[in-house]
Amino acid sequence: MKYLDVRGLVVAHGQVGPGTHILGIRAPEIRKGAKPGQFCMIDLKPPGAIDPLLRRPLSIHRVGPKGLLIFMYKVVGRGTALLSQLSPGGSLRILGPLGNGFRIDQSRPGLLIGGGIGTAPLVFLSEAWPKDVEQVAIIGGRTRADIEYAARCLEDTPSRVHLATDDGSLGHKGPVTDLMSRAMEMFEGRSPVVYSCGPGPMLKAVARMAADFNLECQVSLEARMACGMGLCLGCAVPGSRGDDSADSGYLHVCREGPVFRADQVSWEDYPCP
Ligand SMILES: Cc1cc2nc3c(=O)[nH]c(=O)nc-3n(C[C@H](O)[C@H](O)[C@H](O)COP(=O)(O)OP(=O)(O)OC[C@H]3O[C@@H](n4cnc5c(N)ncnc54)[C@H](O)[C@@H]3O)c2cc1C
Secondary structure (H helix, E strand, O other), X not given: XXXXXXXXXXXXXXXXXXXXXXXXXXXXXXXXXXXXXXXXEEOOOOOOOOOOXXXXXXXXXXXXXXXXXXXXXXXXXXXXXXXXXOOOOOEEEEEEEEOOOOOOOOOOXXXXXXXXXXXXXXXXXXXOOOOOOOEEEEEEEOOHHHHHHXXXXXXXXXXXXXXXXXXXXXXXXXXXXXXXXXXXXXXXXOOOEEEEEOOHHHHHHHHHHHXXXXXXXXXXXXXXXXXXXXXXXXXXXXXXXXXXXXXXXXXXXXXXXXEEEHHXXXXXXXXXX
């Protein structure tokens, strides 16, 4: 694993939805090796301070010219609230690129399924997608405002995009899995590979449905983590029995993930709030 710890310049920062922000950081050294599905650990401490001690993991949402890395994040607690106050022109330390990222299978179409803020890494995946391979994206959220921005980002990619909201304010009314069975008809008998990121209960449902359709499914998992490099072992999630990569029955999201084959995860024991 090759990662760097650098000071990045904040070049853009703005709100794109309720509690949702876009952060652009110039960090050419990290940008150079970044792959879809990888993440960075963002240090929120002002120079010289020790609080907040732990960095926060954020997926790479997009990349741009001149070493630009873009993150999309939701304010959920103290760290992300502090981050949202940072102005362009400021700087912060950033460690990355971390984790394995998605493995694009060029021989089969892709079905990208994202929920809420979990659409963040799927935009990078869709933008980096091989031109001659078909891709369909399904993104869902609680309401229109949760997915509107990500939907606009995906409009600029070759992906055919389908939307779902719990309240029906945008696209289909219901969960993303309703659209998954319809999307299968679009592939006309060919088997896509599913690439998914989102809340635990959604991933669990997507994994179950992919297994029913006999599809390969990659899921990007989230877990609380302190280091992002496999040292603290704080980000353990239960691995399925018989999976060799599950050290003592557990997978470490930062070191072996965050992207796993869905059948590597023990979904019965997976913590879903
Ligand atoms: C590999 C990875 C990639 C991620 N990518 C993104 C992203 O692109 N955009 C984004 O908005 N968030 C992402 N997250 C989640 C993000 O790291 C947390 O929301 C953030 O660390 C919360 O910090 P906080 O100090 O604001 O909240 P805290 O005060 O620490 O916690 C507030 C609430 O958020 C929950 N929480 C905290 N950390 C996590 C976590 N790691 N996973 C799930 N729930 C958590 C807590 O249980 C609590 O309910 C990612 C997490 C991982 C592990």
